Amino acid sequence: MEKLKMGLIGVGGIAVSRHLPSYQSLSDHVEITAVCDVNQERVKSVASEHSIPFHTTQYEELFPHVDAVTICTPNKFHAEISIAALNAGVHVMCEKPMALTSKECEEMIEAAQKAQKVLLIAYHYRYTKEARAAKRFIDEGEIGRPLVSRAQAIRRRKVPGWGVFTSKDLQGGGSLIDFGCHFLDLALHLMEFPEIAEVSGATYNELSRQNDIVNQWGTFDPATFEVDDHATAFIKFKDGATLLFETSWAANLADDQETVSVSGTNGGLDVYPLKLYQAKYGMLLDQSAYWISDDENPGIPQAVNFIESCRGRQTPLIKPEEALIISRIIEAIYESSDTGKAISFT
Ligand SMILES: NC(=O)c1ccc[n+]([C@@H]2O[C@H](COP(=O)([O-])OP(=O)(O)OC[C@H]3O[C@@H](n4cnc5c(N)ncnc54)[C@H](O)[C@@H]3O)[C@@H](O)[C@H]2O)c1
Structure with missing residues (x-):
C-alpha cells in the first residue's frame, strides 16, 4: 500500500518535537510531503533539514500535496484551517484544544461529516x-x-x-x-x-x-x-x-x-x-x-491511530464530539x- 502523504501546518514546538519524529519513526506507513508555516524562515529550514519536498506559507497551497494534515498552529487558527482542509478532502489531526469556542468545534464536526474525513483531536494523554x-x-x-x-x-x-x-x-x-x-x-x-x-x-x-x-x-x-x-x-x-x-x-x-x-x-x-x-x-x-517503560512517546500510538483511521482500519480514540464536550x-x-x-x- 502507498504511504499516507502527511502535511504539517505550523512547524513550531510541538510539530517538531512530537509529530515530526513520530511520523518519521513510522516511515514505512507515512511520509511527510509538505509543511506550512507563516514564518518563512522556519518553514524553509524545517523542510530543508528533514528533506520535505514542498513548503509554503499559505496553508491552502499545501492541500494538493497531502492526504492528511496535522495542525499545530496557535489555537485561534485550528477551526479555520481544519475546516479548509476537510473541505479540500484532507483528513485532519488537530492539536488541542479543538478550537477557541464550542461553536467553532461544531462547525469542524459538520465539515468532517460532510467530507466523510477523519477529524482527530490530539488529546495525547489518552494514548x-x-x-x-x-x-x-x-x-x-x-x-x-x-x-x-x-x-x-x-x-x-x-x-x-x-x-x-x-x-x-x-x-x-x-x-x-x-x-x-x-x-x-x-x-x-x-x-x-x-x-x-x-x-x-x-x-x-x-x-x-x-x-x-x-x-x-x-x-x-x-x-x-x-x-x-x-x-x-x-x-x-x-x-x-x-x-x-x-x-x-x-x-x-x-x-x-x-x-x-x-x-x-x-x-x-x-x-x-x-x-x-x-x-x-x-x-x-x-x-x-x-x-x-518510559521510553514510549505517546505521539507514536497517536500517530498510528491517526494513520490507521485515515486508512479506515481503526477509529480515532478521541472523537471530535468528545473534544467538543x-x-x-x-x-x-x-x-x-x-x-x-x-x-x-x-
Ligand atoms: N498536545 C500537547 O501536549 C501540546 C503541547 C504543546 C502545544 N500544543 C498545541 O499545539 C499548538 C502549537 O503549539 P506550539 O507549542 O507548537 O506553538 P509554537 O508557537 O511553538 O508553534 C506554532 C507555529 O505555528 C505557526 N503559525 C502561526 N499561525 C499560523 C498560521 N495561520 N498558519 C500556519 N502556521 C502558523 C507559528 O509561526 C509557529 O511556528 C497549540 O494549539 C498548542 O495548544 C499541544
Whole structure:
C-alpha cells in the first residue's frame, strides 16, 4: 500500500518535537510531503533539514500535496484551517484544544461529516500506557461505577515562555484551555463521558499584577499576560457522579501534580503513577504498575491511530464530539468565573 502523504501546518514546538519524529519513526506507513508555516524562515529550514519536498506559507497551497494534515498552529487558527482542509478532502489531526469556542468545534464536526474525513483531536494523554491500562481496568469492571473523580493539572511556576501562550486573542485562555484541557479530557474519558448537569468554576489572573516574576520555563512580560494562571472547577453529572478539577501554570505548591483519580463503587485508581485500589474478599487490595517503560512517546500510538483511521482500519480514540464536550466545559468554567454563577447544562 502507498504511504499516507502527511502535511504539517505550523512547524513550531510541538510539530517538531512530537509529530515530526513520530511520523518519521513510522516511515514505512507515512511520509511527510509538505509543511506550512507563516514564518518563512522556519518553514524553509524545517523542510530543508528533514528533506520535505514542498513548503509554503499559505496553508491552502499545501492541500494538493497531502492526504492528511496535522495542525499545530496557535489555537485561534485550528477551526479555520481544519475546516479548509476537510473541505479540500484532507483528513485532519488537530492539536488541542479543538478550537477557541464550542461553536467553532461544531462547525469542524459538520465539515468532517460532510467530507466523510477523519477529524482527530490530539488529546495525547489518552494514548499513554497508564491511561490505556486505567481505561481497561474500568471497562473490565475493576472499580465498579465511577463516582467521584479528581483531575489535577498543576505545574509549579511553569508558564510557557515561548510562542503566544499568554495571548488571549490567539490562545483563548491560559492554564485551563492549554494544559487543564488534557486532564479534563482524560477524566471524562475514564468516566465514560457521563452527561453534564452543572459546572461551577473560578479562574485567576494574578501574574499580570506581579513584576518580579519567577518562572521555570522561560520569560514573559506580565504586562501582556492576559490569561488565567490558575483555574478550579466542580462538575456535577446527571448520573450523580462528580469531578473536582484544578489546573495551574504557576502554582505555589511543593510539586507539579499531573494525574486523574477515580473512586468507584468497588474500587478506585490513580493514573500517574498507575495504581488500582479495591475493596474485595473482605480486604483492601492495592496494585501498583511496576513495569511501565518510559521510553514510549505517546505521539507514536497517536500517530498510528491517526494513520490507521485515515486508512479506515481503526477509529480515532478521541472523537471530535468528545473534544467538543471538553470545549463546552472550558467555556462554562470561564463563564461561571465571570458571572459568579453555576452554569446549568440541563
Ligand atoms: N498536545 C500537547 O501536549 C501540546 C503541547 C504543546 C502545544 N500544543 C498545541 O499545539 C499548538 C502549537 O503549539 P506550539 O507549542 O507548537 O506553538 P509554537 O508557537 O511553538 O508553534 C506554532 C507555529 O505555528 C505557526 N503559525 C502561526 N499561525 C499560523 C498560521 N495561520 N498558519 C500556519 N502556521 C502558523 C507559528 O509561526 C509557529 O511556528 C497549540 O494549539 C498548542 O495548544 C499541544
